[in-house]
Amino acid sequence: MxxxxxxxxxxxxxxxxxxxxxxxxPGAGQIAVRVLGAALNFPDVLMCRGEYQVRPPLxxxxxxxxxxxxxxxxxxxxxxxxxxxxxxxxxxxxxxxxQFALMEATDAHPAPAALDDxxxxxxxxxxxTSWFALHRRAALQPGExxxxxxxxxxxxxxxxxxxxxxxxxxxxxxxxxxxxVFARELGADIVVDRHTEDFVQVVKDATxxxxxxxxxxxxxxxxxxxxxxxxxxxxRIVVIGFAGGRIQxxxxxxxxxxxxxxxxxxxxxxxxxxxxxxxxxxxxxxQMAQDGVAVPLVSERVGLEQVPDALQRLGDGSxxxxxxxxx
Numbered sequence: 643m644x645x646x647x648x649x650x651x652x653x654x655x656x657x658x659x660x661x662x663x664x665x666x667x668p669g670a671g672q673i674a675v676r677v678l679g680a681a682l683n684f685p686d687v688l689m690c691r692g693e694y695q696v697r698p699p700l701x702x703x704x705x706x707x708x709x710x711x712x713x714x715x716x717x718x719x720x721x722x723x724x725x726x727x728x729x730x731x732x733x734x735x736x737x738x739x740x741q742f743a744l745m746e747a748t749d750a751h752p753a754p755a756a757l758d759d760x761x762x763x764x765x766x767x768x769x770x771t772s773w774f775a776l777h778r779r780a781a782l783q784p785g786e787x788x789x790x791x792x793x794x795x796x797x798x799x800x801x802x803x804x805x806x807x808x809x810x811x812x813x814x815x816x817x818x819x820x821x822x823v824f825a826r827e828l829g830a831d832i833v834v835d836r837h838t839e840d841f842v843q844v845v846k847d848a849t850x851x852x853x854x855x856x857x858x859x860x861x862x863x864x865x866x867x868x869x870x871x872x873x874x875x876x877x878r879i880v881v882i883g884f885a886g887g888r889i890q891x892x893x894x895x896x897x898x899x900x901x902x903x904x905x906x907x908x909x910x911x912x913x914x915x916x917x918x919x920x921x922x923x924x925x926x927x928x929q930m931a932q933d934g935v936a937v938p939l940v941s942e943r944v945g946l947e948q949v950p951d952a953l954q955r956l957g958d959g960s961x962x963x964x965x966x967x968x969x
Contacts, residue, residue, distance in 0.1 A: 705738025
């Protein structure tokens with residue numbers, strides 16, 4: 643089969659190469675899938691650079707999110723059938739940027755029939771992350787104001803949709819006019835172009851000075867620092883990641899004075915800490931997909947050879963919505 647492989651760490655467009663490798667065979671508790679779609683994610687960029695918390699041994703094939711058709715079952719797998727259409731995270735080092743990939747059977751979930759292959763490939767990480775952030779961690783309530791940073795990005799776009807579905811007023815922050823159009827299409831009530839507007843002032847104006855009840859922050863750094871200037875009394879800032887490049891320090895005296903909470907989300911921990919919760923969440927989200935409420939907006943479908951440059955653009959912050967490899 644054809645697959646992208648990394649022999650040495652570096653920028654995606656420099657180190658990813660298409661190679662011919664054997665089709666992987668599933669081990670005990672695993673399945674093999676024919677990749678129908680593999681979404682590009684920021685962790686893939688970090689993994690190429692060697693900056694992610696998961697560091698597969700070299701060489702490896704990245705791609706942490708797929709939709710695939712089950713082609714083979716490993717020993718002990720009885721709840722899945724060959725031919726089933728599933729989604730989830732592949733078992734590295736046999737990642738999704740290939741014609742075939744491996745998955746732990748427990749990590750494979752039914753792909754919603756309402757979503758095509760590219761949409762289904764984009765459904766697992768972003769929507770799970772946003773559901774856990776908004777509901778499990780921040781307890782977002784109807785009528786509250788939700789501020790979403792990087793609202794046109796992979797996880798931010800899902801937060802906009804889920805925030806609207808929860809009955810919140812959503813303010814989306816983006817970088818550029820094209821991304822602003824995309825955020826409005828997602829359903830954001832107010833869109834702020836950070837290149838030309840100050841989101842702090844916009845939030846204060848929109849809330850009569852009260853501030854945002856929940857702030858969804860996958861950017862960190864200066865974005866987090868400025869978010870503390872427009873967080874409401876008893877507001878909640880959910881720290882999703884640090885795509886901006888700087889890991890900020892929290893001024894706890896400021897949190898005390900303004901009475902707000904700083905919440906961390908490491909979504910992947912739920913798999914080991916509270917087994918089954920991800921599956922329950924998937925059932926809820928799948929129904930929302932069937933209802934047309936949670937539907938990934940796929941901006942680009944690229945071939946295997948185009949993934950290195952597309953990943954580089956994602957890492958540089960120039961993509962919108964979801965970019966998906968379709969073999």
